[in-house]
Amino acid sequence: MADEAKEKDKRKMKSAKTMRDIMTNYYIEAKTAGETGKKVAWITSGGPVEPLIAMDVIPVYPENHGAMIGASKMGGELCEKAEELGYSGDICSYARSDIGCSLVDGGPIGGLPKPDMLICCNNICGTVMKWYEVQARYYDIPLFIFDTPFCHTGYADEAKKYVRKQIDEYTDFLEGVCGSKFDHDRMEEVGRLSVEGQRLWQEVLDTSMNKPSPMTCFDAFFFLALIVTLRGTQETIDFYRDLLEEMKGRVAEGISAIPNERYRLLWDNLPIWYRIKWLSQKFASHDACLVADTYTSAWCGSLKYMDENNFLDSMAEGYTRIYLNIGVDEMIKIVLEMVDKYDVDGFVMHSNRSCKPYSLGQYDIQKAVQREKGIPSLIIESHMVDERSFSESQTETRIDAFMEMIRQKK
């Protein structure tokens, strides 16, 4: 028993506590912004946050909050509140739980602080446009929509000009709402910090190329929060630097994420936020480690387009050509690269009813992976934050059958 506890302790991530503290302070600061005179903006997860950081506006992410709601298993109840107003149960559970939360100030932290402005970038989906329009009406506050055209392949000149112009409109909007001039010098600094933060995040994710892997994708889902919410700050860089050191240390000491890594798997789509522990333990019981995923890598996927010495210009392309805003053929290329990079034995796809852009095309991606790489794939269905949609017994059977299949093969 004592050995077991020691084992568990050895495998624990030391950085987890630091992360929790940072996020707690971040939310406290956001919720007490009224006292400090700072402005609060709600922004979509793929939205251009750097100009907000440059203007000293606190960015709050209803989607990050949605993940917290899911993890606290409060999603179903809050979604119901939105459905009582007439919102369809087929709508994204981030949107439904956020709308529900606004009504009752629910969720694990007593609700989000009332925003001074809303920044909506539709690179991740079209639902956010309606969701943010709803909230703009509800809170009676200004809304900025950053419209990133879909890029099946490449980046057309028209799209380039269109998106770049919106960045100027964005900074004008911020000047209007904040009542102060946009600081371009500060913006350059924030741009550099953002790129460095993304690089560090990429390096952290790369450590799971090691066999055995020092972390699972479930760890990555947790450590993702900072690069999403506070990209462009020094705090983010300091944290990921330390996290990277910890991961490298684990690799050097041979500390693996799961006790006996026999099978390596790739995860696709957002997490099932209310079942992270269950999924983690379920796969670990099969000696399977989910070493990488397509979701967390999206926050360093635009590095190839961003120029830290010319951030304001290059961020237009960086924000437009994200994983969810490109054609399925392009997504397939990225997935196939990841299969090789992390050397995985199987592919676990979350068919997430809440996210149409992520889930449409999954069967095509599945077929391509099976055809090109010859590895089996599994599909698990749910709404990422609405626990009412999850069938444990059925999902368990699918996971068990998938792992039995992989075991027979290897």
Next chain:
Amino acid sequence: MMITAGVDIGSITAKAAVIVDGKVKGTKVDFTGYNAEQAGKRVLDELLSEVGLDDRSIDRVVSTGYGRNSVQFADKAITEIICHGTGAHFLNPRVRAIIDVGGQDSKAMVVDPEGRVRDFAMNDKCAAGTGRFLEVMARALEVDLGDFGTKSLKSDKPSKISSICTVFAESEVISLISKGEKRENIIAGIHDSVASRISALAKRIGVGEPLMMTGGVAKNRGVVAALEKKLAMPIEVLESAQVNGAIGAAVMAARL
């Protein structure tokens, strides 16, 4: 002498199979009821007494089905996907694809020449296309479920059932009855509906010949005929269709 047993605890029925030195000695079906473990013990005990064996002579037991983890006396629990694939291949080594339709889910599997499952697809979110759908319809039509097969083959014009939901389809069937449509035609329409669901699932993973159907619903010749038409290939159905999972479990037990 190697004696192994398999128990398949399904949503409606519990099945058991005993294999002695590589040959099926006997099989049994009973109702699952409320307690999966008790159902497993009961159906296996009944089978053992029928074939004249003592439970102490069983070398190993594998459990499968939704209730597989409740069967404490099993040496291992293996999913019914692997067990159905294994069972079908054991009974016909040339089989390359299996469709299993049980009480509450339907699944399609492709196996390699050694009988190992290479891919599978499951419909476990929706009762349409499963035994439950047929049960509901049998009640609505006041026809014995066992007569569905023969009756549907007498149909001259299958009804069209457009609802994809079991519950709404039941209402549709009731209104067809009140419009005076023949039972035979309604049942044929029901079978077409079930076959549509199953064939979509099967086509998704690419089933090919030789194709075998297992599970309780395979006993319904009407569904099999409708499915053969939709997939444009013959489907083998053995007497042991319903107990195929238990047989596969017993085969897996010998390999432990």
